[in-house]
Amino acid sequence: MTAILQLPDQSITPPPAEYTRFIGERLWLDFVNNDRAVLRRGRAADALDDFDTYVGWLGAVRVLDDERAASMLRRAHQQPTAATTALHEARRLRNVLRNLAEHGMDDRRAQDAALAEINRILGRSAGSRRVEPRTDGGFVRNFVTAGDVFAGLLVPVIESAADALVHDELPRVRRCASPRCVRVFYDASRNGKRRWCEMSVCGNRAKASRHRQKVRAKSAS
Numbered sequence: 458m459t460a461i462l463q464l465p466d467q468s469i470t471p472p473p474a475e476y477t478r479f480i481g482e483r484l485w486l487d488f489v490n491n492d493r494a495v496l497r498r499g500r501a502a503d504a505l506d507d508f509d510t511y512v513g514w515l516g517a518v519r520v521l522d523d524e525r526a527a528s529m530l531r532r533a534h535q536q537p538t539a540a541t542t543a544l545h546e547a548r549r550l551r552n553v554l555r556n557l558a559e560h561g562m563d564d565r566r567a568q569d570a571a572l573a574e575i576n577r578i579l580g581r582s583a584g585s586r587r588v589e590p591r592t593d594g595g596f597v598r599n600f601v602t603a604g605d606v607f608a609g610l611l612v613p614v615i616e617s618a619a620d621a622l623v624h625d626e627l628p629r630v631r632r633c634a635s636p637r638c639v640r641v642f643y644d645a646s647r648n649g650k651r652r653w654c655e656m657s658v659c660g661n662r663a664k665a666s667r668h669r670q671k672v673r674a675k676s677a678s
């Protein structure tokens with residue numbers, strides 16, 4: 458009998474972590490790329506479409522474990538306005554960070570805007586950082602907020618962006634060389650010549666198009 462009884466809390470489960478292909482090499486760059494996040498079946502979608510997809514994405518990048526993701530979704534159902542505000546804040550941060558990734562090297566204003574946003578969010582997020590075991594045997598970093606429960610969600614992303622500034626990583630932050638692609642990444646290659654988000658996607662496409670041009674040029678001459 459009890460098996461069919463479901464408490465409202467238990468009916469809220471985190472969406473499956475179906476986001477894949479994180480190519481940014483840094484959390485904050487993957488966050489920027491999540492406006493066209495790649496799903497397992499190859500479809501692209503905005504991970505900040507709604508609060509549930511946002512939490513799903515945070516789970517996929519292991520900022521939240523399943524338990525905390527479920528708790529965030531429960532809280533969102535209890536406090537829909539606060540959840541919507543948190544989602545808008547995430548979108549705003551993403552815009553600022555995209556600007557930092559694309560122009561931060563030579564645009565002081567992009568840096569200043571990012572700094573202001575980073576410090577504003579950090580200022581509102583009192584809490585403590587923890588490392589906790591995951592149910593699958595791995596580990597996850599957690600940030601437990603003291604005040605606004607949603608404010609802490611962006612802290613790991615913010616800290617990743619702060620690290621990029623502190624460690625002077627902007628010179629190695631690039632946008633994919635394909636004019637049709639907006640993905641950004643940190644170039645961790647030894648020679649600093651990574652050009653593509655993914656060789657198997659944009660790199661090969663460019664190669665194929667160069668090849669077609671060569672063939673056309675040959676047949677024309």
Ligand SMILES: [Zn+2]
Nearest residue numbers: 633638654659
């Ligand atoms: Zn690309």
